[in-house]
Amino acid sequence: MSAAPAAAAAYPPIPGHLRLSSRIAGALVGFLLLALAAIGATLWLSWQLEGAGAAINETGSLRKQEYRLAMLLGRDVHTPGAGFDSAARAQVASIDATLALVAQGDPQRPLGLPPTATIRDSFAALAEQWLRDVRPLALRVLDARGEQRVLTLRRFLSEADPYVDRIDTIVRLIESDNEVRTFWLRSSQLALMALGVGGTVALVYLMFSLIVRPVERLHAGMRSMADADFGVRLEVDSKDEFGQLATGFNQMADRLERVYGSLEEKVREKTAALEDQNRELALLYDSAAFLQARQTLEPMCEGFLERILQYFGADGGSVRLVEAGNEKVHLVAQQGLPEEMVEAERCMPLGDCLCGEAALEQQPVVHWLHAMPDAARTPCARSGFGTVSAFQIFDQDQHLGVFTLHFRSERRFRDQEQALLDTLGRLLGTAIENLRLAAREREMAISEERNMVARGLHDSIAQGLNFLNLQVQMLDDSLRHGQQQEAAEIVPALRAGVKESYEDVRELLQNFRSRLEEDDLNSALRKAVRKFRDQTGIDAGFSAEGAGSLPFSREEQLQILFIVQEALSNIRKHAQADHVSVRVVDGQDFSLSISDNGVGFDSSAESDDGDRRVGLHIMQERAEHIKAELGIESRLGAGTTIRLHVAREQRRAA
Template structure:
């Protein structure tokens, strides 16, 4: 018996025992049948052998009695008697296979002669009758034992069936009745047990399904909570190290798509917030912008909040919208919008996570705005303080020197005014006037402020101011509204543009000028072009000091200044890498390395 058979027997012991009992009963019945058949066959053989021996003995006696009168007839009777002995089936079998007892074997050997005595034949017949009776007794005893075992097996089977089918099921069925469970009717005990078992199995399966459903819900909530914490940790770590960038926001939105199980997502920002971050007003991963964002203006989207079902303009399909305002008590910066089909069920936990992310973004934007404003105010206060110090010290000294030089020139005799002394005095006066003019320009530079709305508004003010003071038409083409610049970078760019446009207005004799700001995602280029007579770059020129200021500010930006003078026109090009683009490059390089 192999392992599979043993496992099967352990799994179905009752059925196996029943089969074994039935097999034993069948074997006993077969044994009883065989015994009866053997008994009948042996009885017939023994009776036939006894008859044959009896007939042979009678014929031998008759032959002996007539041997003297009719020898031929006696011989025939002897031959017939011996043929009866030799042709008997049982005797032939014993001669070939062996007799059951030594006595019978000896007597059979004696009968091999042609003339066997009648007494010998009678003795053999008597011995055969005795052997037949003994064999029949043994077979009868075997039949009795077999019948007893058969009845015992039938009794055991009936008793086991009663225990298995009546006594053992009665207790659980009675307990079911006690707890109020109605035992269903059935054709028999097994049918009732099967019905009860099916009901219990169905209830167990229902409870298992419910347990599995609750387990899936709990696991889903736990996984969602873990992913939410991981996402919050990620965004807080990113915003703690660096200001929000387009790449950071798109990566955040991409992770939110999978976490919230929505189809489309976007961060809609107000124009000032977008300029502050250096991104578009609508930030969305590639091909994942919600339909509602493209169908409505930004001001309409700012009013969205909570969970809504809105129709799509291009079809009658309803869209499920999750919106969370990006705001702080002092103002609103935008709105975070998720869009999905109506088949996707949005839960309160999804909206709560969206509102939490929106709150974190709002706080980051608020901190960045406050930081930029504070740095701008600090820088302007420092520059104003320096301007006041220069005005109170160096400007007063130059004014005093200018007054004293005027007094000196006034008291010089006429003959000395045309001599070397007069020329030196005039050269000193020109130097003082130049220094005073440069000081005024320096004070103007220090007192120049950056508009609260950023560089674009500052350049527009400079262009409008210089255009109103001259006949030069100045226009500004700002293509870097989405590039975030620091306060120092805005001040340096503003001063470079002011110096360049001042030179154009004063010296270029131009009719128009164009200021262009552009970016190729690696660096920013500021170009000032005019249609005048060009710029003289040799030292000692009238506007050499302004060019020096532009070169110095270009170096402060970490960039380079190129001056191209043509007839007609000139072109000043300043190229530098803003801190925000350099930071994005470092982050991208670090991500690639990791």
């Protein structure tokens, strides 16, 4: 018997009325319907009582309104023109509105007359009497004049008292009806309580018989099973889900008895599977660690190829990269391939041969050469290989090339092995792309260094050479016109310009040769200050406070060092100072100050000294490069202070 018919025989479909869910749902739905009916009756009676109570209040208020109307009419008759006429008419309108409200009802409040014919007919007669007799009589009192008003008022008063008595009668009828409904409300509440108690008892019994007792039997069986008593069996006494669960428990016990003897074999199989997974993890870890090491492309590909050949037991393999935009496939590394095959396929068109086709399709492919009709003409088959497999090299979605595994015999790959090779191809692709990115980064660093040198030469040396060029032109002009005295005056200026340009070149070369030793910014700054003091003879000091919350990168430290060197150069050229102080405060924020006691300048005005302006401009550019703030404080005769500040947020971002 197959597994599906056996399962169908052991677990036949359960009739709908015998299903545990149907019985529990039926009991709960029945109890819910009874509870909803009782709650609905209670809510309906409560709503009726609230509406009748509001009707009692509104109907009872008619008595007060009738008496007020009579009072207003009397005052209007005895004191005409005192404004009681409009108040009486407003009172008539209020009585009209009250009668209409009670007659129509208001479900929002709620308000409404009880649904009793006697009460509704009595109220309708009351409203009709008001409209037919009482209301017209009140209006005639307001419209009459002289003695006629008094007579009409007396007639109204004689009609008002019986009308108020009729209102009292209706109020008592509503109150009597409320007493009956209150009795039924209490009765429905008591019935709801009884239903809750009875339903709870019934549900507890139902849950105990349907769920608790079978679960206890199942729990006892599981406890025996946990004590290695595989001979325990449960009695199947129902045809519901618990009956099938007991059947399944018995089948599980039978299966455990059979499996328990072959447990060692299962353990060996699982152990072998775990060993395979551990080998895969070891290969992935070893390959990832190797590919992350600093190395060039060919040794990296050769090491990668050596690892996967050893893992899969391949007889040969290769790594080929696609040349972007040229549709060429280049052989970067190989092992185990014949020399003539290597020379012939060192650079092949995209789509040529088996490897080129795999690179073109960008899909993993395995060729069993013995089963291919024209395989004998391929270089791989002529070299004695029976299986050629090609797997892609990707960096995210960018296709970089293929790597191949060659086997002498037929080799098939499991899905797990193909997934492993796909992962290895992506690891290699990421490593290759990292090499390319590192090369681009070095190119950008060299380009930036060249730009920095060019800017330094242009901003410092070019101006000095331009000055010398002007002086030479003036000297040539003086000699041509025989003005020896004027030529003699130009020569010292030329000598001073040449000396100044020579010193600028020396200083610029020293700055460009500056390097940080062991990423220690303070040591580099202290060395620069000491060199400045030795070269110029100016008293210069350096101090540093704090250890810093976050270190600067080497590029940022170099920019700070260049700013200090440029500031010291400006002091040498322009300040005429005899004392310089460089101070570093390295806490959450980084602060650097360079102060001198020289002649100073007006920092708020546009300087006429182009050389000084160029130096300040260079320092400002370097500060912006590391997202720092550069400030200059200077006054004529009071020295100059340059402050560099790097906020904690910018430092964390760096």
